Ligand code: C2E
Ligand code: SIN
């Protein structure tokens with residue numbers, strides 16, 4: 001390898017090790033490949049559900065047309081000859097003329113005339129992803145280009161594998177946290193769907209407040225778990241039709257402290273998620289529980305979440321109350337602005353209700369699954 005190439009690969013690896021997501025780590029490498037080779041476009045694909053390799057990030061010019069749109073939406077199927085070949089390959093594969101090689105089947109139709117492809121494997125040697133770069137004209141890859149691609153893809157593959165392991169762990173956590181939240185709905189039939197709805201709404205509100213991806217994740221986890229302490233609330237209290245006695249009310253309020261203890265037991269849960277669980281019944285004017293925190297002393301995510309929780313409780317039927325209409329619920333929430341709720345959050349909810357679902361989706365920051 002030439003010194004220049006090793007230096008570049010090393011620099012990219014350093015950048016990648018500091019990155020917080022795969023697209024973050026890989027994007028600079030794809031850019032450098034475009035600068036230093038004849039390739040006009042490059043992309044990284046990653047195995048998702050044993051069937052499809054999804055586009056995680058791309059740079060430069062990509063093929064156009066419906067077939068390419070389908071690839072960006074659904075990924076490349078694992079039975080594509082190129083991916084099958086990469087499963088066996090120990091080195092990157094180079095195709096100066098895709099039309100002349102059955103391994104590159106499918107690419108000429110996209111307008112990709114020449115192609116380079118490198119495998120990304122996990123510790124068990126299983127193919128987990130692929131780096132591709134292409135030109136729209138026939139191109140005999142030079143020795144330097146090949147060396148650069150080999151070096152960069154080898155380094156990137158090491159970095160990527162680290163992230164893949166991390167992402168799988170996160171997916172498992174996500175599923176476990178969601179399941180915990182949902183477990184409550186088996187106990188408390190009336191709140192079916194509540195967890196999903198308030199989580200969804202809280203994330204949309206958080207997006208409106210321009211929270212970063214990591215904070216949105218913490219808010220989402222807090223929302224899943226907010227009432228997990230109700231698992232410990234006796235049924236005769238939780239399911240009581242009508243007013244609670246003072247003693248029952250004390251038992252009921254205890255669900256936030258129970259939930260807090262539960263959150264503590266999950267060592268990996270961010271502090272701000274735990275605060276949603278503990279402080280979702282605090283009120284802006286200081287009359288809430290368990291502490292009676294006031295105003296901005298109430299953790300911000302708990303303030304955001306509380307409005308979502310109450311909106312959904314109001315429009316739902318409960319053992320102790322009928323379902324309210326959307327208008328009635330919004331009227332009550334506006335009335336409680338500055339009393340129960342943070343006025344800024346109430347305003348944001350008003351804005352959110354005025355937006356269509358589509359507006360909110362396009363505002364969302366780049367998700368780690370998406371193309372950037
Ligand atoms: P939840 O049913 O999920 O209600 C969450 C929050 O929504 C309530 O928190 C309250 O802030 C708001 N909310 C619900 N219904 C109404 C309503 O009719 N009017 C207004 N203004 N706000 C409403 P809160 O009060 O801290 O209650 C926490 C949990 O305690 C409730 O969760 C519910 O599980 C239970 N709970 C509260 N009041 C009663 C009751 O009278 N009977 C029974 N059986 N349970 C109750
Ligand atoms: C594709 O043709 O699927 C994209 C290939 C590439 O980005 O190199």
Ligand code: SIN
Nearest residue numbers: 272275298299300301
């Ligand atoms: C935040 O507001 O950014 C973190 C949540 C908190 O206030 O504790």
Ligand code: FE
Nearest residue numbers: 226227280281
């Ligand atoms: Fe609660």
Ligand code: FE
Nearest residue numbers: 194226227309
């Ligand atoms: Fe709730």
